[in-house]
Amino acid sequence: MTATPIEVGTAARVEVVLPEPANRELTPLLAEFATAPTSRPFSPEALDFCADLARTLARRARHLPEVQALAFWMRRAEVTRLAEAFAAREDDATLLVPQGTVFHVPPSNVDTLFVYSWLLAVLTGNRTVVRLSRRSSEASELLLDVLRDRLGEHPRVRDSTLMLSYGHEQSITDALSAACDLRVIWGGDGTVDAIRRSPLPPHATDVTFADRSSLAVIKAGAYAALTEEARDRLVVDFFNDAYWFDQLGCSSPRAVVWVGDEVQCAAAGADFFPRLQAQAVRKGYAVDAASAVAKLGFGYRAAVDQQITGYEFHGSALTVLSVAQFPAIGGEFCGAGTFFQYRTAELLDVVAGIGRRDQTLTHHGFDRAELRELAVALNGRGIDRMVPFGQALSFSHLWDGRDLLQTFTRRVTIGAAR
Amino acid sequence: MLDELLTRPQFSIPQEEKEALLLPRLGELVEHHRDACAGYRRILDALPDGPGRGLSDLPYLPVSMFKSHLLQSIPDDEVFKVMTSSGTTGQAVSRVVLDRTTADLQARALAAVMTTVLGPRRLPMLIVDTPNVVRDRRTFSARGAGVLGMLSFGRHHTYVLDDDMAIDVGALERFAERFSGQPVLVFGFTFMVWKYFHQQIQRRGLDVDLSGAVLIHSGGWKKLQDEAVGNAEFRAGLERSTGLRRIHNFYGMVEQVGGVFLEGPDGYLHPPNFSDVIIRDPVTWAEAPDGQVGVIEVLSTLPRSYPGHVLLTEDLGVVHGAGSPVTGWAGKKLEVIGRIPRAELRGCSDTHAYASAS
Structure with missing residues (x-):
């Protein structure tokens, strides 16, 4: 190995x-x-390490919601559940073993992602190499500080962990790639293209996370039936989904699709977006000049390329572009509070507009049967996850249509003589 | 027939009168481009109707539009040339479509602006650059284009730097000897004038007398910011090293050629008669009051072949009121702060990190 x-x-x-x-x-x-x-996989040492790290992070990062979310995800109860689910995949004839050395290339601008990716590889028993971005933030500094501190108490995890920092030298990526059994490339199309120039050993594979885009669907009738308070709660959830990573997370919705009749949808949109603007103001969401200019340029380009029937500027944190055709949400995006708004009569109408790049569908007002019907109709055309409002950014080992616990392990079959 | 905005002396029209002259002309251009350019029309159709009372109510395009879209208001067979902006490899460049009429107008306008400080005759010209900046077409750069654009305002073009950016002392001496006592034109990019001309003259202790010269420079202060050199230091330094006192910075862009803003003796950039400037608050996009930093919007009556008459730039600036016609420098007083600092955005995609590194 x-x-x-x-x-x-x-x-x-x-x-x-x-x-x-x-x-x-x-x-x-x-x-x-x-x-x-x-x-x-799921050795007691790894489980203890996770629990210890979760406790420490929860205590030291009270002011950083994305780190709190990370700590919550790796708390003992959660990881134990993961261990049980994992154990259920093994039986007398099947043993799951680590891949060996997993080389992670996390994105430079979602501060917490390297920990998710790395921890799943640690939990499954691998040696892990992580290429850290040189860009630092309060969250990433704190994470590294806590990790350094906690790894000292867990020698087994410490010895199988290597986090490195270097520029974009291909020779180093070449060497790290040649030394791994599995390479995990986050960071979108550009990073995948750049890292793939470094060959892997013949037996090794890449797990790639390409550029993705996401959208929200709301049943206008269900929205109309909500109380004022429930609408505000929904808007708070939506705000967190969209604005947490400046609307540039691959799971952050870029479009709001209203499902219902014209009158109902128009009324729902006219109620929803002012509430969203108010929430952005309450949260003090600020857009710097460069992003403001980028948003303007994006909206104007969309006006040329797509059929924009309404361009609404709700202050610097929110621009709403109403479109007559299903919006093209893939490709370069400005983020920072720019939403397409589209209306359709039936949920299944969105199928034609969905493509391979579309990842997360956040939804409100639809039951599981309706969503399942949509998934069946999509049949892999796009959309890897459907989640209620407020959960767009909740990381899971099931990501981009893959089960990472499975990806980070190999299956040994044991056939005994009868 | 030339517009009175071009024939009247540049920088001579009081701001209020100028706005009254610009408004109908720019309003007409909005309608012209709405009719002639489908992309522009789609943008206007999407935007909510504004109040439409003053210059600040005119719809503006972000300059980046010319990087992503070829916006033209003329049929293909009238395209005279397509100008492109500078840009490092891999970056998108602006493409600006010109017909003969607009190109002619730009040339006349630039001449009208420059002759206000240079006089009607071509002056002997010293270029603070290497001759290869315009010679090698394969490496033709924004710098080359800038130099080429200015050559027509001078004669006896003398390049003062060699390829290693060292001053060609012989060439400088011959030039000084030949045109001693006459007005001459010196042209160069701001940082080159400072770094390779001024600083070298000082370091090498060269005796250079350009007290009768006019210096025109452009290109921005970004590269000099690290050395904490602003306009005041620049002017004082050059006067010390060369005796230069008549120094004019200019501000212009490929998306609005001809409509260059020229620095007056007050140290501010003034838009010529046919141009104007509005500072916008990037939070509300409303016009910012005098003295407040915001995003620079430039207006010009020249662009007919492409919808570049009202553009939101990617530069930050401040307007410090308007100058007085009595001084010969009417029009708003613009201070350009520099490019808007790049956004520190989050998100999952690292495309830009790798694009800029490779």
């Missing part, structure tokens, strides 16, 4: 961030790391 690191011609050096900060020559570092042991 040990992959041999290839020689790096220029004796390249990297900054080791974790477990201990050091400037190291890459080749001996990788040779050393390849001897670190792997673990049984």
Whole structure:
């Protein structure tokens, strides 16, 4: 299971961030790391480490909601549930084993994602190499600080973890790729293209997370039936889905599709967006000048390329572009509070507009049978997850249509003689 | 027949009168482009109807539109040339479609602006750049285009730098000897004038007398910000090293060629008769009051072949009231702060990080 690191011609050096900060020559570092042991998936050490990390983060990051969400996701009860679900996949004839060395390339601008990706690989018993972005934020600094501190108490996890920082030198990516059994590339199309230039060993595979886009559907009749308070609650959920990562998370909705008759949908939209604007103001959501100009440019380009029937500027945090055709939401996007608004008579009408890039459908007012009917009609055309308002950004090991616990492990079948 | 905005002396029209002259002309251009340019029409159709009373109510296009879309208001067979903006490899460039009429108008307008400080005759011209900046077409740059655009205002073009950005002392001496005591034109990009001309003259202790010269420079202060050199230091420094006192910065862009803003003796940039400026608050997009920093919108009556008559730039600036016609520098007093700082956005896609690194 040990992959041999290839020689790096220029004796390249990297900054080791974790477990201990050091400037190291890459080749001996990788040779050393390849001897670190792997673990049984969901080992007691890994579970303890998660629980410990969750407690510490919950305490130290009270002011950072995205870190709180991360801590909640890895708390003991949750990880134990994950362990049980995992155990159910094994039986006398099936053993799940780690892939070996997993090389993660997380995105530079969702501060918490590297921890999710890394922890799932740790839980499944792998050695993990993480390429950290040089860009730092309060959340990422705090995360690294807490990790450094907690890893000291969990030698088994510490020895199988390597977090590195380097620029975009391909020779280093080449060496890390050649030394892994599984490469996990987040960061969208550009990063996937760049990292794929580095070959993998023949047995290894890539897990790629391409650029994705997401949308929300609301049954106008259900919205009309809500009380004032319930509408405000729905808007708060929607605000969190959309604005948490400046509307640039792949799961953040870019469009609101109203389902119902024309009068009902128009009334619902006219009620919903002013509430959203008020929520943005309450939360003090600020748009800087560059984003404001980018939003303007995006709206104007959309007006040329799509049939915009209404361009509503609800202050700097919210622009609503009403469209007569199903909106094209893929591709470059300005974020920071720009929504297409579209009306359709039936939920199933959206099928024709959905494409492979579409990831998350946040919904309100539809029951499971209706959503299932939509999923059947889509049949893989697009949409990997359907979640109620407020859960767009809730990370799960089921992501982009993949089960990461399965991806991070291999299945050994044990056939005994009868 | 030329418009009175072009024939009257530039920078001579009081702001109020100028706005009254600009409004019907720009209003007519809005209608012209609405009729002639489908993309522009679609934008106007989508936008809510404004009150439509003053210059600030005219619809504006973000300049980035010219990077993503070819917007033209003329049939294909009337296209005379398509100008492109500078841009590093991989970045989108602006494309601006010109017909003969608009190109002619731009040339006349630029001449009208420049002759206010240069006089009607072509002056002996010193170019603070290397001759190769216009020679090698394969590496033709914004700098090359800028130099080329200015060449027609001078004669005896003398390039003062070699390819290593060292001052060609021989060329400088021959130029000084030949045109001693005569008015001359010096042109260069702001940072090059400072870094490779002024600083080198000081370092090498060269004796340069340009007290009778006019310096025209452009390109922005970004590269000088690190050295904390602003307009005041720039002017004082050049006077010390070369005796230059008549110094005019200008502000212009490929999307509005001809409508260049020229720096007056007050140190502010003034729009010529046929141009104007509005500062917008990026939070509300309403016109910002004098003295408040905002996004610069530029207006010009020149663009007929493309809808570039009212543009929202990606620059920050401040208007400090209007100048007085008595001084010869009427029109609003603009201070350009620089490019809007790039947004620090979050999100899942790293495209830009890799695009800029590779």
